[in-house]
Amino acid sequence: MKIDVADAHLHPRTNPLAEAYDEFIALFANVLFAVSLFAVWGLLTIIGVIVDQGKDPGFYWQNYTPPLARLVLRLDLNNIYHSAGYVGIIGLILLSLAVCTFKRVIPARLPPLRAVKIDKIPLNASVAVRGEEEAVRGRVNAFFTERGWQVRSREIGGSEWTFADKHNWARRGVLVAHVGFVIIAAGTSLYWAKGFSGTTAVISGQSVVIPETKARITLDRFGYRIDPVQTKSGTVYQPIDYVSDVTYTGADDVAHKAILRVNHPLDIDGTEYYQASYGYAIDFSLTHNGTPVATSPRGPLKEGDGFPIGTSNRSIQYAQFIGTVDRRTGQAAADPRPNDPAVVIDAFEGDREVGRALIPLGGSIDIGGGYRLAASRYTLYSGFQYRYDPGIPLVGIGAFVLLAGLCISFYLLPARLYVQITGANRNWNVGIAATTVKGYTIYEEQFAALVEALRRSEDGPRGSRTAAPAFGTA
Amino acid sequence: MDPGKQALDQVLLVTGISAYVTGTLVLIGYFLSRSKLLKQIGIPLAAIGCLAQFAELGARWNMTGVWPLTNLYGSLSLFSAFGVLIFMIFAIKYDLWFIGFGVLGIAAISLGYATTWNEGYMPAVPALQSYWIKVHVPLVIAAYASFMVAFVVSLIYLLKASFEKRLGGSAIRGSAAGAGANIGVSMSAAYAAPPANVGAIKSDTPRIDAAAARGDFWGLWLAGLPSLGKLDILTYRIVAVGLPLLTVGIITGAWWAKEAWGAYWQWDPKETAALTSWIIYAAYMHLHTRSTWRGSRTAWVSVIGFISIVFCYLGVNIFISGLHSYKM
Numbered sequence: 001m002k003i004d005v006a007d008a009h010l011h012p013r014t015n016p017l018a019e020a021y022d023e024f025i026a027l028f029a030n031v032l033f034a035v036s037l038f039a040v041w042g043l044l045t046i047i048g049v050i051v052d053q054g055k056d057p058g059f060y061w062q063n064y065t066p067p068l069a070r071l072v073l074r075l076d077l078n079n080i081y082h083s084a085g086y087v088g089i090i091g092l093i094l095l096s097l098a099v100c101t102f103k104r105v106i107p108a109r110l111p112p113l114r115a116v117k118i119d120k121i122p123l124n125a126s127v128a129v130r131g132e133e134e135a136v137r138g139r140v141n142a143f144f145t146e147r148g149w150q151v152r153s154r155e156i157g158g159s160e161w162t163f164a165d166k167h168n169w170a171r172r173g174v175l176v177a178h179v180g181f182v183i184i185a186a187g188t189s190l191y192w193a194k195g196f197s198g199t200t201a202v203i204s205g206q207s208v209v210i211p212e213t214k215a216r217i218t219l220d221r222f223g224y225r226i227d228p229v230q231t232k233s234g235t236v237y238q239p240i241d242y243v244s245d246v247t248y249t250g251a252d253d254v255a256h257k258a259i260l261r262v263n264h265p266l267d268i269d270g271t272e273y274y275q276a277s278y279g280y281a282i283d284f285s286l287t288h289n290g291t292p293v294a295t296s297p298r299g300p301l302k303e304g305d306g307f308p309i310g311t312s313n314r315s316i317q318y319a320q321f322i323g324t325v326d327r328r329t330g331q332a333a334a335d336p337r338p339n340d341p342a343v344v345i346d347a348f349e350g351d352r353e354v355g356r357a358l359i360p361l362g363g364s365i366d367i368g369g370g371y372r373l374a375a376s377r378y379t380l381y382s383g384f385q386y387r388y389d390p391g392i393p394l395v396g397i398g399a400f401v402l403l404a405g406l407c408i409s410f411y412l413l414p415a416r417l418y419v420q421i422t423g424a425n426r427n428w429n430v431g432i433a434a435t436t437v438k439g440y441t442i443y444e445e446q447f448a449a450l451v452e453a454l455r456r457s458e459d460g461p462r463g464s465r466t467a468a469p470a471f472g473t474a
Numbered sequence: 475m476d477p478g479k480q481a482l483d484q485v486l487l488v489t490g491i492s493a494y495v496t497g498t499l500v501l502i503g504y505f506l507s508r509s510k511l512l513k514q515i516g517i518p519l520a521a522i523g524c525l526a527q528f529a530e531l532g533a534r535w536n537m538t539g540v541w542p543l544t545n546l547y548g549s550l551s552l553f554s555a556f557g558v559l560i561f562m563i564f565a566i567k568y569d570l571w572f573i574g575f576g577v578l579g580i581a582a583i584s585l586g587y588a589t590t591w592n593e594g595y596m597p598a599v600p601a602l603q604s605y606w607i608k609v610h611v612p613l614v615i616a617a618y619a620s621f622m623v624a625f626v627v628s629l630i631y632l633l634k635a636s637f638e639k640r641l642g643g644s645a646i647r648g649s650a651a652g653a654g655a656n657i658g659v660s661m662s663a664a665y666a667a668p669p670a671n672v673g674a675i676k677s678d679t680p681r682i683d684a685a686a687a688r689g690d691f692w693g694l695w696l697a698g699l700p701s702l703g704k705l706d707i708l709t710y711r712i713v714a715v716g717l718p719l720l721t722v723g724i725i726t727g728a729w730w731a732k733e734a735w736g737a738y739w740q741w742d743p744k745e746t747a748a749l750t751s752w753i754i755y756a757a758y759m760h761l762h763t764r765s766t767w768r769g770s771r772t773a774w775v776s777v778i779g780f781i782s783i784v785f786c787y788l789g790v791n792i793f794i795s796g797l798h799s800y801k802m
């Protein structure tokens with residue numbers, strides 16, 4: 001394999017810039033450098049599996065030892081896939097891939113037709129053949145052609161060489177795989193450049209307008225099914241289906257009815273909407289000595305929403321909906337369906353949590369200072385995710401191109417035979433050597449069988465050639 | 475649930491495990507003794523275990539009406555079944571029966587472990603009710619199974635290479651590595667040296683061959699294994715089945731994720747662990763293009779790759795919570 005840079009070392013360049021360029025090319029065209037980049041990419045990826053991603057800094061301080069938490073936050077390991085390091089390594093891989101493809105893969109994969117020392121190539125053989133030179137050459141060439149080899153003859157250094165190639169075109173498989181990878185990378189970048197995504201939640205009977213698309217979605221009804229299932233370790237409550245009946249208005253300003261279900265997204269003007277979650281919105285009312293308080297919530301609250309208690313620095317947050325309260329323990333029962341519902345609320349003083357309480361739906365509790373909090377009915381709400389990703393077609397095409405490249409590279413073995421016929425009068429010796437892009441061992445048996453077939457076709461009576469085994473891929 | 479069908483399910487499960495356990499023992503015997511008889515007993519045991527497993531998964535599907543691969547029990551069962559199936563395909567083509575004890579052993583362990591996750595018959599959560607699961611899961615599991623078979627061949631490679639080293643040689647790496655001298659009782663005629671007159675590829679374990687020529691037990695035993703070059707190529711061929719399968723598995727998973735969660739890639743721990751494994755095997759393929767890396771080093775990469783697969787498959791499901799951790 002010839003690399004320009006090797007020549008450059010033989011004739012050192014005097015221009016330091018040109019020298020630096022040569023060194024850059026040498027480094028980036030090196031497969032081992034590429035594999036080192038792969039190793040760093042793999043390492044960063046696995047760190048993201050082990051370190052929780054996208055949590056608040058407080059989470060890390062709470063759950064990790066302080067030095068580890070500091071490390072995670074300093075190095076952006078909490079958001080590793082969008083960190084400069086991660087994006088940078090993929091950039092380096094693409095750069096290396098481009099340099100390597102042009103400097104190594106393309107030039108090396110289509111080797112020139114040149115003379116070789118046949119007996120220096122580990123896969124070599126010689127077959128004795130008798131007959132007129134022209135007839136022998138014709139028979140040998142026909143032997144390879146019949147078996148699907150592309151045969152070319154050249155006169156090199158005064159002697160005639162025959163080159164037989166199999167699956168020569170498959171030498172481009174690597175190129176195809178690399179191009180596929182680049183297309184995927186381009187598709188993903190397109191989302192970063194032009195796409196958007198978000199989440200929204202709509203309470204039954206209400207509407208939302210998606211800020212990026214201006215589409216209006218009204219949740220007419222949300223329904224779900226959860227079934228109790230008997231398993232070996234007891235009853236499990238298994239979700240079976242979530243469905244949102246919606247009315248939406250997109251760019252055409254016409255109201256359309258649609259159903260949104262898990263695994264069945266809804267496309268509104270190119271942006272896709274997904275059934276992502278659901279929950280129970282609760283009507284709370286806060287009173288002070290029996291009279292409603294101004295800070296009492298106006299509409300139903302979703303899990304995580306809160307409100308202040310009058311003018312104090314205390315506040316209430318709706319933490320969790322409990323479908324069925326176990327009356328004996330006063331805790332949540334296993335059945336998540338709203339048979340005997342209650343809500344869990346957290347009380348805060350400033351940012352500090354000071355208490356947690358359970359309010360049965362339809363009931364109320366005293367929260368101190370003359371305040372009383374009541375939780376009345378629940379209304380189901382539906383959570384949607386939406387996403388506009390113009391890169392998807394490119395990622396899809398890239399994936400198929402990559403796959404095609406993998407299959408071409410792995411399953412079609414380009415092999416080249418170097419054939420030289422030497423001798424005199426009617427006694428000739430056919431010297432054959434074989435090379436492949438994946439070393440010699442991979443071709444050993446086929447080469448042996450090929451040589452054996454040639455020998456048999458020459459030994460046997462003319463015309464018995466068809467009895468020889470056919471040869472195909474590796 | 476129909477008790478008759480449940481009984482059939484149990485019988486098939488027990489048949490699968492018993493066939494693998496006995497098959498493992500018989501093929502260990504074959505590995506050690508090279509007795510043809512043991513090989514001939516081991517092959518049908520592997521086939522029976524594999525068939526029983528596919529029948530069990532089918533019976534379960536028929537009985538519950540629910541695709542059986544929505545939990546760890548189903549997927550581990552399929553992993554064993556695919557592992558044995560892929561092994562048998564390669565064994566028939568390349569006479570790979572000598573690694574059968576390893577593959578059947580892993581299949582028996584994973585099927586045994588699968589039964590600890592057998593919670594009975596449960597319908598799938600909504601996100602799993604998709605036709606994509608019928609494509610994505612089998613592809614990914616088939617990829618895992620291929621890597622498992624490649625892992626076993628790599629271990630045998632490393633075993634032979636380490637003996638060669640211990641005997642004072644350094645196993646020849648690279649493209650010149652080829653067929654071992656055909657000394658001792660060969661595992662198979664397919665690994666016999668090429669016929670005379672075809673330029674001989676030098677033996678890559680001269681020390682082992684010398685030991686075998688002296689009549690040394692281990693030498694004879696190891697010389698009968700395929701050459702290091704052959705073992706390396708076998709690993710390559712099996713990884714070359716696993717990597718495209720994993721690639722299609724990840725692509726179909728991404729497609730499904732796009733339908734179920736709105737984004738084809740969410741950096742979920744399972745996705746990222748699969749990506750890590752994919753990167754390791756892509757590195758394997760690249761290293762294998764270098765003649766100086768072919769051999770022990772790439773065998774180690776294959777071993778590391780399979781460790782990463784086990785982490786991706788079981789570690790993430792069991793220890794890390796995410797969108798994929800459907801533990802039931």
Ligand code: HEM
Binds near residue numbers: 104181
């Ligand atoms: C840093 C980026 C990369 C570089 C520098 C690189 C370089 C190379 C080179 C030089 C070869 C051919 C070696 C030879 O035959 O002598 C090769 C082969 C190959 N590359 Fe890459 N590559 C990169 C990334 C990728 C990626 C991301 C993929 C996607 C899977 C890929 C897929 C392949 C395949 C399938 C082969 C053929 C392997 C075989 O035939 O066994 N490459 N690569």
